[in-house]
Amino acid sequence: MVNEIKPYEFDEIERRFQEQWRASGTFEVSEDSSRPKFYCLEMLPYPSGDIHVGHVRNYCITDVITRFKRMRGFNVLHPIGWDALGLPAENAAIKRGTHPESWTRANIAGMKAQLQRLGFSYAWSREIATCDASYYRWNQWFFLKMLERGIAYRANSPVNWCPSCLTVLANEQAEGGTCWRCHSAIEIRDMEQWFLRITDYQDALLDDMSALSAWPERVLQQQRNWVGRSAGAEVSFPVEGGEDIRIFTTRIDTIYGATFCVLAPEHPLVDSLMSGADQVAQATLRRLRGQDRRARMSGQVEKEGLFTGGFAKNPFSGERVPIWVGNFVLMGYGTGAIMAVPAHDERDFEFARKYGLRIHPVIQPPTGGLDGAIMKEAYVGPGEVTGSAGFNGLPSEVAIERMTAHAASQGFGGSKTAYRLKDWLISRQRYWGTPIPVVYCPKDGVVGVKESDLPIVLPPDAPFTGEGGNPLEKVEAFVRATCPKCGGAARRETDTMDTFVDSSWYFYRYCSPTTDDAPFDKAAVKYWFPIDLYVGGIEHAILHLVYSRFWTKVMKDLGLIDWGEPAARLFPQGMVHNNGEVMSKSKGNTIAPDDVIKRYGADTLRLYILFAAPPELSMEWSETGIEGPHRFLLRVWRLVQKHARPGRPRAHPDGSALSDTGSALRRKVHQTIARVTGDIDERIHLNTAVAALMELTNEIYRLEEGLGGMSDLPALAEGLDALVLLLSPFAPHACEQMWLDLGHVKSLVDEPWPRVDQDALREASTEVAVQVNGKIRARIMVPVGADEAAHKELALSEPSVKAQVLGKTLVKTVIVAGRLVNLVVK
């Protein structure tokens, strides 16, 4: 009678092992100096309501790595938490008449259940939610430290305002002029707001990248662009009867061609220069100042300007140049003033043509001379300097150095570096965020609250009407405060912090989530850091990943840690698309894992997501492809059940006793161990690791019938054990069960990862491709270890090769032993 094969009841199996892992605290860890540590981190989710397969993909990657590293002997920290403050909760509260906190807590509970149903290996005792006052009090603590050091400051400046979210946004969150969250068009408003001086760290953010060799180049490049460091020079142009104009340029080599200066409409010198201007000019100036600044910054507005009536002196040529105001010059970059060199700058050229200003070439391109009167476009490349007394004949690069040195020695300029990066605007005019811990005192001004008064807790009784601004302003008991300095009546700050503050340092908190006298325990953090692998979406390349690098550098300066970068390796996983668009709640195209789990089980879902595409590329969700991994899992299941023999003694396979089939099986098993190990550990090519396991399974099916009796049985047992262990990081529940079915008694999570036996890889001969003039003509079997002469002889004795070589002269033979022979004939 044929053995009745136990059916694969995934729902029962998965729930049983999830309960077992939970009950025995399998994935809880503590600092243990006897083992190497590994900190495996994923970006914490926003509790929007439902986990979708986009999240699942992220967490499957870290889960495989966690389980793998653990079996490799590492003490692995794999924590999870909730980025729980933020606008969607408040908007939901307004819409549904609930409180942001109850909406958030309910979502966390639901999403947590979903994650647990997927069997992820989290250290749940370290779970954090950023909306807990025990967490955000440390945001406030950090803020006070930064306030003391002048890193946090309040200033009036033009800021991005989202008219739909009713709050200001950081520069990083105004993507291409639209709100990162709701994509409404951003307005620029002048407002007094709180900033963090990230620009103090702009050079460190760039220079420390040399330590980030395991970060992908595209992320570093995006960050470089964002910081936007450009080396140049600052030069003063003396103004007739007025204050000097300081300009910034990266092309001081063109300064003899500067035929006018242009100031931004908001430049502080404009008013005095135009004090004598007529009504028409004043009206034009007012109009330029009223133009939409966002549009001006993005170049969508036609270049326009007016002559101020003033003149300056070009400090190099001595030439008298008119001073203009132009809408294309931006107050927020460089000095807000430029020297205009129309011959060598496209924008200046366009402006000069429009207003009939002089175009004077001073750079000779390699192709020949330029004539300002007939130029059709600016020449912006480098060349040889002409018409520049004292510097003629020099190439641009040399002229830049010499002219900068000259300006410095003459006292009217010097080298200067400009940056695109702006300070981080962290104020938000919304309720559901960390209250900024300061009060406004009529006598003492802006005063930070006392550390002992932290946390400043969000009042639960704010009205969520969606009207009349920040709900906190309406909570009398919250706004009324006393001044920490004088004890007099004061008004509490009602702005809250950007939620990117919360996520800038949360990964330190995981190391000691209950520490209550500091943001974290220094020793615990020292043990776990740096993060060995950080997995998350590429969309955070210049938001979270810049902010968290900045925060770590600030923490170092505060003496809390002694390193300057949080993560050794960054792995940005590809996004999941559905119907051609990124899967996200706002797009309304999310797929919840629940239905898939119901039909196929969590193990199949995990396998499918990891098999469908390499983890770093985007993948298109498709329901049909999931059949393949499911069938594979069933194939493994049946194979194991067929050979399940609880209690069977195990023996190490004896290589010399194995049949040819037995040896072939062992070879495949150990080749697979090597492949899967390398695919997971080095490359994170999890899709090819799964493919290798499918191949192994196919091979065992092919070979099992031909196994030669008792002496081959240990090889089969070894192969099945290895298959289940190698598969376990991907499909942990089914593998736990199969491990028991194979006769083991303990959970496999602590089982050592299989090791490659080099002896098993050995074989008598290998297939070698034979090419004639680079074209494959035959495949021959060559004994392992054969020398080049033997390769050549075997190749030439092959009939199909003989036919190709016949009557021709062999001019060269290329031999790659064990792989290929190439015969070059004429």
Added chain:
RNA sequence: GCCAGAGUGGCGAAAUUGGCAGACGCAGCGGACUUAAAAUCCGCGGGUCAGGAAUGAUCGUGCGGGUUCGAUUCCCGCCUCUGGCACCA
């Protein structure tokens, strides 16, 4: 415009250091089992030409060149797509 990444069968993809292009899987086709279907198991599978077939010839990794005995891989020049930045002086 600048920067980065990508382009391989009907589809998702693989090829780890310049060495057998298309592993593995989906969809498809053929066979076995079955009264039948599902499931399962076995097999086929880039194009063109020749052949009944095994097979052989030839083309083939976005396009055009180059280096090399040999190129999906390296170099030069284009095209297309994706992402980031963009009147940044």
